Amino acid sequence: MSMTEPILRVEALRKRYDSAEAVGGISFEVLPGEFFGLLGPNGAGKTTTIGMLTGWIEPSGGQIEIRGMNLASRFREAKKMIGLVPQSFAFYSSLTAWENLSFFGRLYGLRGKALEDRSAFVLEIVSLADRADQAAGTFSNGMKRRLNIAIGLLHEPALLILDEPTVGIDAQSRIAILESLKKLNSEGMTVLYTTHYIEEAQDLCDRVAIMDRGKIIALDTPRALIQAQGKGIIRMEFHGTPDESLLGRIRTYGAVIWVDPPRRRIHLETDRTDLVLRELLDLKESRGALLQNLDVTEPDLETVFIHLTGRDLRD
């Protein structure tokens, strides 16, 4: 296998539940050593996709190949390549960290000294070595997240799949987790990472696929996506309702993407944020205190998503 051959290849993957299509025929590849982000708001279909990639959810159609092995027909070999870190704390609260690792390790065929060495190693990676004999249920959320990751790393997977691994934890734990992941990736581990935190995706990912309503609506490096699709967002708030002439003038600056019903708040998408900001400040000078607040978001993945869907990523 050449190094450029994908470690994960997804082809026309679909999942349909009774009344709705959760994932509607998505295709993408993850290359060895890549940090690949799957970005999308809650309900976009990320977790269902992860479920299908790890054999937990049966796809309604499409193909999944891991290192060229079809997941459906060669699930034992294929699954050995994957390490999963689910969104939930998927371990046993009444067991200690060490006992949890021992159990999950044995499912992957690890035994004896190899299992002990790997358990000690992954606990070290996530800085939980001194908590090995503590019941997992007594851990803080940050520690639980770290144990969740340790279990996913235990059998040295070729592809680590993480589903929102930083949800609900403090900033310090989050930074620690992101640093660990960066280090693992720099050492050659391929990572597929889902999140709805833009900064994380922008900071970590070599490439991102943006998902919305079960479809991939964009896929590229963050830089390329921002360059191609990213526009700044200027959020304005007025004291009173701006008149038609003012609204008309604002429309010349870019695309008005959102107006609240009394027209007191307007969101404007533009690729010329500096210029528009100057215009708006001039306007404030000339039209008095009508303009109350101005907020600017420079082009990023969030604005890419807003541009593509008209919706906020955190909706």
Next chain:
Amino acid sequence: MENKDLRQILAILAKEIKILTRDRQALALLFAMPAFFILVMSYALEGVFEGGSSSRPVEVAVINLDRGGLSREVISDLKGLEGIVLAEALDGVPMTQERAEELVRQGQYSLALSIPEGFSEKILSLSQDPAGRVAVTFIYDPATNIRLLSGIRGTLQGAILRRTLLATAPARFKKALASEMGPFAAFAGPDSKNMERQIDELLAKANKGGENEPEVKFLSRSPRGHASGRFPSATEQNVPAYTIFGVFFIVLTLASSFIQEKKEGTFQRILSAPLSQATLLIGKLLPYYLVNLIQIVLMFAVGVVFFRLKVGDPAALMIVSLSLVLAANGLGLLVASLARTEAQVNGYSVFLAIILSALGGMLVPAYIMPPFMKTLSLFTPHAWALAGYQDVIVRGLGAGEVLPEAGVLLFFAGIFFTFAWWKFRFR
């Protein structure tokens, strides 16, 4: 099945046992609850079965078809007995044979005494023809404890014999004197002061040697329309019944554990490992199967230690137990596959544990249930398990003879597992 599968099953089993042993309350519930039931209910029912004391008299229905004076004297004597209350009528309606049989069948009376037509006349005629002896019939409720029944019946028989001997004493003396004293017999009369003492001696002699065959004989049977046979004692009923009752509480523990795994996402993680759903299910179910078997051993041990229960053929008990536990685990998996929340698991499990136990004859013996309920009980695994256990314990049957009950239990298990597999979702 490959070695790899076996190792994975063992890993899941070991994990499950660790988790189970850490939830001491759930384990205590599983073991202590049926043991507690056995102790409390057996002692409580023992009191009921040991009725017949002055504080807890036994009601005996009396059907007197005789028109003579002797039967009235007998009834009068019986009324004076301690621990027995005679009912010659119910709600003002005199007792007839049919009514008494029905009331015993319904369990309203434990025992009925039927004095036949011509009782007085036949006894006083001193007929020595064994074929012509008068038969007094006891009609008993098969659900009544055998010890209570024998005690009451013995007391009644003694009193009836005493009265019939007293009534026939003058004629007997005359007969005896005639044979001993010949022509002087006409001048000799019975000493009225010592007569009752002499009668009692005569009665004791008759009871011992049987040289003077009494004119009355006693028959016992269950009410007409009721199957006859040996019925279990309180312990023989309660130990297997509450064991089965407890075994089915595994439904709650097992189904809760499945719901917990789904909720916490551990199933997702386990299934992302290289193992099949079948391996996961087998590994997950095995510990509960073992826990149930240990539970059965302990419950029967309680019966043996506290109540001297004779358990019969161990192989036969094993066959019933293995099949029973499979059915209970199947039902647990079915509940796990139907319930979406822990509250639903609790609801289904407790409902099934209580209702199926009551229907299956765990709380009230099925043989005293009305026919409709008795038929309904056959649709529960509980009834078949109890029948299997009682075949071994009460009727002393062996392994080959409990196969039909074991077969039905396996059939239940098959149905439960099939539906569970069809409906089960790991999410």
